[in-house]
Amino acid sequence: MPLNPIVHTVGVAAMRPRWCFLASIILAAGGVSHWPAVAADPTAVAAITAAADAFVKDFNAGKAEAVAAHFVPQGELIDEAGRVYQGQQELQDLFRQYFDRFPGATLELSIDSVRPLGDSLAIQEGTRRLTSKEGAQARVRHITVIAKVDGQWRIASTRELKDEPPPAPGDRLAPLAWLVGDWTSEGPDLAVQISYRWDEDGNFLIGQFRSFRNGTPVLKSSQRIGWDPRTGQIRSWLFDADGGFAEGTWTLVGDAWVIKSEAVLPEGLVGSATLTLTPKNKNQFLMRGTERIVGDSREDDFELTITRAPPKVRTVPAGGAAAPAAEKAAPVVPASPDPALPRPAAPRR
Template identity: 35%
Template structure:
């Protein structure tokens, strides 16, 4: 999913006020200042000030070590691109430990929390490790920072998908109409949806949808229950920017075993394409289905 928090967030974060080392050290004050300056510059969207807090050859590495930014010029460009986005977050950090491991060298472990600007958006969190080096001018700068693990809570793990799915949607195909609505449940840990399928030659079918985070398998999972008694379950896997692969298995109200490989591909903020292939009902292959689903236009005067 993700929300790859590093790709731009503050994996370069250093120390927060209140840090403590195993032994008191005069260096801690300098490390604290670097941290405060970093948080202040990030939340002011000052990319130049952020880049200045890195060493000349400082680097930022993401969770998969596939996206590495090296050098102040590229680091500044990276943060500038982040800040130009309308959903650039504000950040805060929790520091677990800081260790002075050699002359003019420190290692910090902690967690960075990023909160988007929208009232309904949820924070995401990433554990990180940062290496800091003291320069000849006495200032501590970031030599390297690396993501360790996505530590978002359940809502945070769903944040990217929720942002894209929330709202009312509709689709029509060969006489079939779907009306779908998604939002957070009361706990704030699950996305819930209601889907109504109507056709001229069949009775309406209402399906309840619940999407959650499985912390044991580190995956997004969904459950679907129709009002006839059928149900299904599947895992969501991000395969590309804006595209999800969903492997679903279930049973109909008549006891027939079902399965399908589905993809959901977002096309901007107001549409997605839903493909269902390799559809089987009791072992018999069914026709593939593709539907373009669009966001419903709010009624005049709706809030």
């Protein structure tokens, strides 16, 4: 029988949590190769390893009484729904129900951490995987307290947690999904078109920036926004067509995104700035640049309202077929593709 029905089986209440619990018991009993962290002396390590081996052997043999004996007399398990099963007799009944319904299930263990709390107590966290005779598998996380009683390591308490997969990198960027689309802003002489799209795998946001001065192209840039698992932050990398580049870290403060940016301009100058993006509604956001430094010079702060670009329009000549789609002229923007880091006023050649 596949293991998934354990979650929904009627008549054996909380079967999946109970099943998960059995695995965490094993983890608590020994923890396999990670358990030596609980005790430093070889005698304790050997005892813990032996207890783990015995537990696995008893579990795989379907011996409910022997498995329950690996708990302290008032040992407990708390399943994913918060139900508490306490005492060796209640645990023995629990294991027996499981073994009767799912004979031949096997267990694999993985320990993430063991934290000793003195010589006779430890907290263990990890995951376990159970496989049925038919090959179906289930996985659960656990936090288990183990205690040394009368010279034996036994389970005092274990709690099962849902083992949901970690968010994908793209999931971490969901709070920035509002950026997706085409944007423009207005200024006296410089026009900038901004476009954000998801990459084909959905793990990065790709930004494209084009600047025009009086209709003449000035600068083109591309940006990639992604999740940095090492620092636990959203980061961005911007590359200008002329060789300049910038890197930023994104932090959500209230309803605004604060971006700390550092850049290297093509002429070798180093710059830094703070850029704040504050959504006003689904079609506008406020962009504010502060703490702008290029080389040894401090630049003025700025504040812009960025507006979502109108959709492309199609025109139909009188008596003719529809003409190709034409995009409305971009408004003017008083900023470079990376507004946090200013660019020279003259057009680039």
